[in-house]
Amino acid sequence: MAKYSKNKNQQSDKTQQEAKQIANGIKKLGQTKEQTKLVTQGIAKGIELYKKQQKAKARELDKAQKKAAKAQQQETTEEVQTESVSSKYSALLPWVLLGLSWAGFLSYLLLPV
Numbered sequence: 001m002a003k004y005s006k007n008k009n010q011q012s013d014k015t016q017q018e019a020k021q022i023a024n025g026i027k028k029l030g031q032t033k034e035q036t037k038l039v040t041q042g043i044a045k046g047i048e049l050y051k052k053q054q055k056a057k058a059r060e061l062d063k064a065q066k067k068a069a070k071a072q073q074q075e076t077t078e079e080v081q082t083e084s085v086s087s088k089y090s091a092l093l094p095w096v097l098l099g100l101s102w103a104g105f106l107s108y109l110l111l112p113v
Contacts, residue, residue, distance in 0.1 A: 011044050015051075019044035 023040040 011048055015044055015047050016040075019047060 019040045022043050023036055026039070027036055
């Protein structure tokens, strides 16, 4: 009832077929079936190793992209927070200036010169 096979080194049929085609393509005159079989096994192992390396590279690239996206999202969040703080003060600024101008106008009118 195991989900996965116990033999992790079992190769897919597609990989074995590719290896056979390549081995038959490079077969030399006088080469025995045993030798061809060994060449096929070596090629199949090479293909599997190549696939593992490509998967590892893809995982690393995916991790790097996720990390960069997370950093960029964090930067935009910080920018939004900074903008919200500055927007509070920018909404208050016109009212402060209006109050100061009225205070100056009233002081001009009420104070004798």
